[in-house]
């Protein structure tokens with residue numbers, strides 16, 4: 001089911017994209033004096049105040065907000081710039097090219113004039129060029145002259161299409177997500193945090209996304225995000241805009257559409273359609289703006305717990321995640337796994353982040369329960385469902401800075417943030433999805449681990465693929481010389497070993513192996529679900545040397561990695577397995593899959 005609104009939005013979107021002065025097209029609820037006038041009001045963003053745009057569409061026409069303002073309400077600066085959701089990046093790219101040509105012309109002109117007046121001498125230096133470097137898993141763009149900085153009317157942004165073009169000179173089209181970290185301290189503009197969906201084939205989430213992969217010269221990208229301030233919560237928030245939070249609901253199958261999931265929104269009302277409003281009890285969801293939880297006092301009143309300070313707490317920052325409804329919209333759980341949630345509407349006193357309550361909901365609409373069925377009434381079922389949605393994502397992390405120092409603190413900071421985000425995404429998705437944030441060197445396909453003795457890295461279901469000869473358990477740490485697997489001895493520590501192979505001619509550095517245990521029946525083990533963060537045993541890192549020899553004497557290069565399996569983590573052995581995954585993870589398959597389908601996974605049945 002593609003609702004009529006989506007079809008007409010896409011038609012309008014493509015028509016308006018052809019018009020010069022239009023820099024983006026979006027929609028959001030229109031609220032006048034607190035009343036919902038339209039749940040999905042079309043918004044046309046014009047490039048600058050003098051741009052000619054059609055005024056016969058009934059759309060709200062306004063300028064996009066692309067840079068952070070200095071505003072006194074501190075909270076407001078902690079939210080994302082939603083206008084980025086609707087931007088035409090190919091137009092930003094063209095604007096930037098024009099502005100760079102102009103800047104070059106101006107420089108040449110000044111240089112010629114200066115030569116004329118001085119006769120001799122070198123004149124002013126040309127603008128310092130953009131340079132790039134790879135620092136472990138970060139791609140760094142040093143742009144001292146700010147040539148990526150793009151003026152859009154009175155607003156400023158960064159030409160991420162050009163930045164991605166630079167990235168693609170060294171890396172493949174292997175990434176679902178782009179995450180740009182913008183160094184404002186170096187003089188880059190503060191464009192806040194935001195994201196633009198690039199491609200989606202999902203229905204039932206209240207948002208059709210026109211396919212703009214061609215603008216990025218990519219067949220793989222799904223979303224581009226950027227950050228000028230970073231918390232674990234924001235790193236969960238921005239990529240989730242690929243799916244969340246756009247849906248409305250109906251009370252009954254044939255009832256009218258209601259917009260209370262986005263009501264009483266603290267930010268600009270026309271942007272509220274992208275986040276959960278304050279009436280929703282959405283638990284730990286990172287997709288609201290209030291960072292508050294409702295607590296039912298069971299006497300008709302509710303308390304409201306403000307968790308805003310948790311976001312910047314080194315200890316409690318991990319409390320934010322995704323609600324069951326978020327996970328459903330992301331395609332990670334089925335509708336049957338989403339418990340009903342409470343709506344607390346128009347309470348007395350009015351919601352105030354500094355007031356703990358108690359709050360008494362108005363009557364009506366008062367407090368009521370919604371379930372995922374109410375969302376399905378309005379949006380249709382989420383398609384593809386959780387069994388057929390992608391679970392394995394790759395994200396490229398790209399630093400944009402004016403600083404030319406390769407040892408700049410900002411680079412190290414981004415590396416640390418990204419390293420924390422990887423396990424945090426896994427935790428927040430309950431292990432149902434994984435985001436590999438490593439940069440894939442062009443020989444990443446040479447790395448593999450054998451599923452069976454005959455396995456050469458080609459997926460095959462033949463043989464006991466759940467008994468990898470490259471994954472074994474030892475009762476003492478002697479596994480680098482002893483390759484047969486032993487049963488763990490109760491009450492004693494064991495050691496797990498993995499042999500990662502390289503069939504290529506070049507070494508691969510910083511290969512990471514994560515070791516897990518699972519009690520899932522060995523034939524039912526699926527990736528990534530059974531590589532669950534709660535059952536992570538440990539991680540080891542090594543460089544895997546290249547293959548050696550020629551012809552029939554050619555042998556894989558390999559490295560053996562080891563972790564200790566503490567006695568208290570040993571599962572009841574009957575039917576339990578030890579698992580490992582190699583990072584960088586394969587780009588394919590992306591959906592739930594068995595161990596034999598993926599050369600970066602191994603399983604060893606303990607029985």
Ligand SMILES: [Zn+2]
Nearest residue numbers: 080237241275
């Ligand atoms: Zn947002």
